[in-house]
Structures are given as structure tokens and as C-alpha cells.
Amino acid sequence: MKRSSGPVAALALAGCLLQACSSSGSAKKGPVIGVSLLNVSNEFIVMINQAMDAKAKELGVQIIVNDAQRSADRQVEQVESFIAQKVDAIILNPCEVEASSPAVDKAIAAGIPIVNVNSETRSTPTAFVGSRDEEAARIAMEYIAKRLNGKGNVTMMQGFMGQAGQIKRDTGAREVLAKNPGLKLIAQQTAEWDRAKAMSLMENWIQSYGARINAVFAQNDEMAMGALIALEQARLKDKVIVVGVDAIADALAAVRDGRLDATVFQDARGQGAAAVETAVRIVRKQPYEKSVMIPFQLVTRDNVAQFH
Amino acid sequence: MTKTRKWPPQLGLAIALAVLMAGLAAARPGFITLGNLVNLVRQISINGILAVGVTYVLLTGGVDLSLGSLVALTGVIAATFAHPGEYAVVVPVSAGIAAGALCGAINGVLVTRGRMAPFVVTLGMMTSARGLALLASGGRPVSNLSTAFTRIGSGDFAGIPAPTWILLAVAAASHVFLRNMRMGRHVYAVGGNESAARASGVHVNKVKMVCYTVCGAMAGLAGVVLASRITTGQPNAGIGYELDAIAAVVIGGTSLNGGTGGVSGTILGALLIGVINNGLDLLNVSSYYQQVIKGVIIVGAVWLDRSKKS
Structure with missing residues (x-):
């Protein structure tokens, strides 16, 4: 939805939603995960985003990605709208330790599992994926x-x-x-x-x-x-x-x-993929780890070709 | 208060500098070596160029807070034109300086025609120029620069680093301009008493325009030298540089109210700040103490200078 532009596309989408919402929903069956990212103009976050898209496709889940543009306020609003949409899980890439905490509290209060990725909030989420x-x-x-x-x-x-x-x-x-x-x-x-x-x-x-x-x-x-x-x-x-x-x-x-x-x-792709995987495990009531640490990797001349 | 004899300007500062250097030499023999002195004059070059530029503005009683952001913006612009095999080295250098001069001129117009306080105008420029630097670079450092360009920051001539030659050139030119040219003397007149200057036929707005534009151009030059030295145009470079530059000018005896001071004092001020930074690193003083000591020495040097003069 976020990539479409122009009123025509918006009208077409609105038509789709009115007409075929229920049928597409029942046809897809997969859980829906709402994602709020720190800032998609940051190269590192873009890599997390790409890995999430790939993992979601692989696991057959739908993800809705919102860009908080470094604003914790906007991030909290985004999570509120995910809650209103009754998504199955939320992935939060926090803007700030303190100011993004209400997003975690609200999701937990609404009974929706929330996974923090890359950085922490003061409030404890359902699970955390990141690196030390x-x-x-x-x-x-x-x-x-x-x-x-x-x-x-x-x-x-x-x-x-x-x-x-x-x-x-x-x-x-x-x-x-x-x-x-x-x-x-x-x-x-x-x-x-x-x-x-x-x-x-x-x-x-x-x-x-x-x-x-x-x-x-x-x-x-x-x-x-x-x-x-x-x-x-x-x-x-x-x-x-x-x-x-x-x-x-x-x-x-x-x-x-x-x-x-x-x-x-620091493995952005690993973090993005693990965040989606953890969220899906929680939704599907499979065992999951509350804290997933993605290892760093040493880059020397011997292995630099793997990184770009 | 017993001293009635008038001290030559900056004598107190020169003494403070000499004492500090002697102390450092005693504590760390490595301080007074040719290698470290070359190192020292190279390290003060960028702050020195900025300080010479902002001397013009401070002499008029104004201030320029946009220097650090201009260093980043002009460095990014210069780096964009400095990739190997694209343009002759004169292109990135001119582009950087021109961009700085343009931003300085905008500051000047807003201060004179817009009748706004220099603090507010240049604060706005500080914010906007930082944003433009991020936009122009896409938020990423602009790297892969030609060796002809990076030699500006790393080369030397007759044993003295190229950035230091650049500083010496702009300082000498500014000294002559401010002391001996009619427009230069008008700068002091405007800073000393603006109404009196206007009454005696000085084009106050024109003088201020020149000062802000020169200051911006010097920030552009400093941006070019920095980008060349660190071999990238960094959109987040130069944060807080304006404060070091203004500190150098004020230590050097130029009044924040304008009208008195000059470039020779500014160079001494820049040297003092450079000696403090270099000396504390050489002594391996902890980062926390460094900040405290720097603050005390800066205020102490100004106090010493003022008390000798009175």
C-alpha cells in the first residue's frame, strides 16, 4: 500500500478493500504483523527492512511497514493504529529508550505481542532481537x-x-x-x-x-x-x-x-529476519526465545568479499 | 591597577602561551620537537582559517554561529566535484569557497536588509546548512577523492604543511586589509560605534555584507581543507567548530562588542587552543579532565590578557 502513488491507485485500493476485503483476508490466512521502523533513510535500517520483507514472504505472513522518521511520537501513534487494526503482532525498531516505551506498554496492554529489534526500550517487550x-x-x-x-x-x-x-x-x-x-x-x-x-x-x-x-x-x-x-x-x-x-x-x-x-x-539482515521469525513463532504459539542475540562478525581481508 | 604604562596588544597572551609551552616542554620533552611543532601548526590550520574569517564579523559587533555547518556543507560540495578523473582540482576548491561565500552573503543580507540579530540569522543558517549538507550527500560521506584534491590537506611545502600555508596567506591578507585598507578601517568604525560611523559617511550595510561574505568564504575554504585532510566530504563534520573559532578570536583580544582586536591576536588565540589540545593529548590527560582544563585555560588566558592591559 505504501508504495502506490496517486489518487487513482488510492481509489482502486479503496475499491478493493470495500469489495474484496473479506475474501482476500480469508484467502491469505497468514498472520499480519505491523512494523514501525526508526528511519528508512538510514542505510542500516533499510537493510533490516529488506530482510524483514524477505523473511515475511518466506513464512507466508503479511507485514505492514511504517516509517517513524526518528520521531518517537509518530512511532507511538503508528503502534496505536496497529492496535486499532488488530494486527497479530508488532515489531518495533525503537526511536528512543524512554519516549518509545509507551508503544510497548500499549501493545502489551492490548494483548498484542511486540518484538523490539536492534535497540531497547525501558519497557520490556514480549521479545528482543538485537546485538550487544x-x-x-x-x-x-x-x-x-x-x-x-x-x-x-x-x-x-x-x-x-x-x-x-x-x-x-x-x-x-x-x-x-x-x-x-x-x-x-x-x-x-x-x-x-x-x-x-x-x-x-x-x-x-x-x-x-x-x-x-x-x-x-x-x-x-x-x-x-x-x-x-x-x-x-x-x-x-x-x-x-x-x-x-x-x-x-x-x-x-x-x-x-x-x-x-x-x-x-553488525548483522542488520540477521536482525530483521530473526525479528519476523520470533514474531511469527509467538503468533503461532511455538516456543521462542525472549532475547535473541545476533552475533557480530569480524571482517578482515579474507572474508570482506561477503560484505558490501 | 598600579600599571599605568600601556602594554602592547596581546603581550599578556603571548606570555601565557610561552609559559604554557615551556611547562609542556618540561613535562614532555617530545613537545618541542620539529615533528610536533609541524604537527601543531597543521592541526590549528582549520580552526585558524575559521577564526580569521569570524574575526571580521566579530569586529563589526556581530557573530556567526553557522561556521561548523558551513564547513560540512562546503566540504560535501567540494568532495562531490573532487572524484578522480572528473574535474581539475580548481573546480572543487572554487565550488566550496563559492558556496561558503554565498551562504555568508545570505547571512549578511538578512542581518543588514532584514534587520535581524546576527545570532538569530546565523543560528538559522547553522540549522539549514546542516540539512543541506545531509541532502547534498544523501546522509552518507562523499568519498573516493582524487589525490590532487587530498594533497591540499596532506601536502607540504618547504617543510610546512599546505593547510598552514593557506592559513598564513589568509591571515596576512586579512591583516593588511583590516589595518591598511579604507574598507578595513571602516570595519573597526562600524564595530566601534555604528551610528557615528554612519554619520561620518561609512556604508555600514556594505561593510557588514563584506564581513559576512568573507567569513562564509573562509568557512568554505576551511571546509575544502578539512574534506581534503580527512579524504571525505562529511555531512556531520564540523559540529561545534564555530565555538572554537570564536574562542580563538576572543582569546586573541577581539571584543565581542566589536571595534577592537585583530587578526594577529586571533592567530595567537588559535595557537593557544591548539597547544592545549596537543599538549593534553601528549600528556595523555583523561578526556574528562581535558574539558575542564581547556575551559579554565581559555578563561585564564583572557583574564591575564585583560588584567595586563588595564
Whole structure:
């Protein structure tokens, strides 16, 4: 419905609904799932959406996708209209932890199962599908530990201090550092997720530590790219391992070209597919997991071709 | 208050800078090395160019909050024309600077003809330009830039980084313009006392138009240098850059009320901020403390400068 445009199409659809609503409903039989997504102009969310469409087709269910355009208010309204339409289940890709919570509360109160995908709300949904940021950092740091045989000097570029992503990625990285006493965190500093700031920070670290730095873990790919460019310009890249998180297009290209050592891929398609599958299981009263964690994947030159 | 002798401008600031650098050199021998000094002047270049530009506007008693967004917008526009094998490098550079100048001119028109407060006008521009940067780039970084373009940010000449040469050129030109040209002196007149300037035949609106346009053009230049340095046009780049630039100008002795100050002080101010950033990174001071220390040093430097002058 959302793709059709123009009054003619709308009239045709309205006619269809009046005339054949009951017959199409009984012919299809499959459950209907309402989906409210954070923002379909975000590349990552678009991938979640595509995976949901594919999975729904495979399982023979109908999904109605609404775009909340980053507005939690709009998201709550969308869920209210799903409830009014008496959908069988709702999938919520929350805009905000607090402000999207009423959507979860209302669905639960109406007795409609609701599955949160990718990020959390304060209210507890029927099930949650997503990934753990700690794990991304753990994978990145473990790769560094392996490359350095558990011994060497590491620096860490933090995200914006105090944000959930920064805190969780910091926690994950430190878990690995604690297990590898040979790895020494000689410097850590925020570059606020920003490539230009990361570049200046790396230049300063090069002045301070030079070739004593064996590896840089940047909590996102933007900062990893900044560190990479600074190291290349100082002709030190062949001596320092650089790892980021997120698998953005630039970082994947850099891994492919052998410039960036690794990044960590968050599996949008896996999350979208698992969300639909979980929702369908709940509707069909099959056993389901309340918390489905989709693993991150390490991307290096060996497997970068699988990602795009 | 016992000092009645007039201090040369910026002497207090120069002393503060020297003391800070001496302290850093003592704490970290790596601070005063040729490598780090080159590093330092490269890192202050973008903020320096922005600060020189906003000096014009602050001298008239105005303000420009749109600088950071303009850096993003012009960087994205420049990057769009900078893919390898498409245009000569002069095209992206001119496009970036022209886009900045255009936005600056719009600010100028709204401030003069529209009779609106510069704070409001440039706040609107800050928001709109950020949106335009996202629109122009589709929300994604514009990458794959030609080496001719990226050399602007990474190249050097006679051992000094190219961005620093650019900063030196715009600072020298601005210094001469503001001190020695009739229009430049009118900038001070407008900032000092607008009614008096108007009464004595200064085209106040024309002067302000020039200042806002130059400021926008400098933001465009800074956007080009940044995009070249980080090898992408980033729609979310430059957030908060206007505040660092304004801080550099104010530390350098230019009054927020307009009329007094100048480019030489602005360069010292930019150097001070650069030394703080670089020095605290070299000392590996924690991120939380860095913010506190930066704030204290900025206010301290201005206080020292003002008290020496009185």
C-alpha cells in the first residue's frame, strides 16, 4: 500500500478493500504483523527492512511497514493504529529508550505481542532481537590480541563520552584487555566518533609514542579511518594494526584494499529476519526465545568479499 | 591597577602561551620537537582559517554561529566535484569557497536588509546548512577523492604543511586589509560605534555584507581543507567548530562588542587552543579532565590578557 502513488491507485485500493476485503483476508490466512521502523533513510535500517520483507514472504505472513522518521511520537501513534487494526503482532525498531516505551506498554496492554529489534526500550517487550555492543568491542580487541600474540602496546579511541555505545564498547574492550595482561593500554582518549578529531588525536599519539604503538582500537569506523590516514601520512601504517567497528562502506573498501586491518560487522539482515521469525513463532504459539542475540562478525581481508 | 604604562596588544597572551609551552616542554620533552611543532601548526590550520574569517564579523559587533555547518556543507560540495578523473582540482576548491561565500552573503543580507540579530540569522543558517549538507550527500560521506584534491590537506611545502600555508596567506591578507585598507578601517568604525560611523559617511550595510561574505568564504575554504585532510566530504563534520573559532578570536583580544582586536591576536588565540589540545593529548590527560582544563585555560588566558592591559 505504501508504495502506490496517486489518487487513482488510492481509489482502486479503496475499491478493493470495500469489495474484496473479506475474501482476500480469508484467502491469505497468514498472520499480519505491523512494523514501525526508526528511519528508512538510514542505510542500516533499510537493510533490516529488506530482510524483514524477505523473511515475511518466506513464512507466508503479511507485514505492514511504517516509517517513524526518528520521531518517537509518530512511532507511538503508528503502534496505536496497529492496535486499532488488530494486527497479530508488532515489531518495533525503537526511536528512543524512554519516549518509545509507551508503544510497548500499549501493545502489551492490548494483548498484542511486540518484538523490539536492534535497540531497547525501558519497557520490556514480549521479545528482543538485537546485538550487544560489548561483543563488537570484544571481537575487535580479541583480533588485536591474536595479531599481537597477546603482547604489545594498544591505544583506544573512545566514542562520545557517556553515550551508551561508548560505554558498552569500552566495557567489552576492557574485558579482553583484562584477560591479556601482555596487552598494555598506553593511551586512550575520546575522538567523539569523528574522523577529523581522530586524525588529530592519532597525530598527537604518533608524536608521543611513535612506533611504540602496536595497535589502535577505534570504537567506530569513522575514527578508525581518521587514525588510518594519520598513520599512512606518517608512514607508520605497516607497523600499527588499526581496527574499527560498524563496517561502513569506506571501512569495507579500506579492508578490501589492505589498508585497514579489520572492522566488525553488525548483522542488520540477521536482525530483521530473526525479528519476523520470533514474531511469527509467538503468533503461532511455538516456543521462542525472549532475547535473541545476533552475533557480530569480524571482517578482515579474507572474508570482506561477503560484505558490501 | 598600579600599571599605568600601556602594554602592547596581546603581550599578556603571548606570555601565557610561552609559559604554557615551556611547562609542556618540561613535562614532555617530545613537545618541542620539529615533528610536533609541524604537527601543531597543521592541526590549528582549520580552526585558524575559521577564526580569521569570524574575526571580521566579530569586529563589526556581530557573530556567526553557522561556521561548523558551513564547513560540512562546503566540504560535501567540494568532495562531490573532487572524484578522480572528473574535474581539475580548481573546480572543487572554487565550488566550496563559492558556496561558503554565498551562504555568508545570505547571512549578511538578512542581518543588514532584514534587520535581524546576527545570532538569530546565523543560528538559522547553522540549522539549514546542516540539512543541506545531509541532502547534498544523501546522509552518507562523499568519498573516493582524487589525490590532487587530498594533497591540499596532506601536502607540504618547504617543510610546512599546505593547510598552514593557506592559513598564513589568509591571515596576512586579512591583516593588511583590516589595518591598511579604507574598507578595513571602516570595519573597526562600524564595530566601534555604528551610528557615528554612519554619520561620518561609512556604508555600514556594505561593510557588514563584506564581513559576512568573507567569513562564509573562509568557512568554505576551511571546509575544502578539512574534506581534503580527512579524504571525505562529511555531512556531520564540523559540529561545534564555530565555538572554537570564536574562542580563538576572543582569546586573541577581539571584543565581542566589536571595534577592537585583530587578526594577529586571533592567530595567537588559535595557537593557544591548539597547544592545549596537543599538549593534553601528549600528556595523555583523561578526556574528562581535558574539558575542564581547556575551559579554565581559555578563561585564564583572557583574564591575564585583560588584567595586563588595564
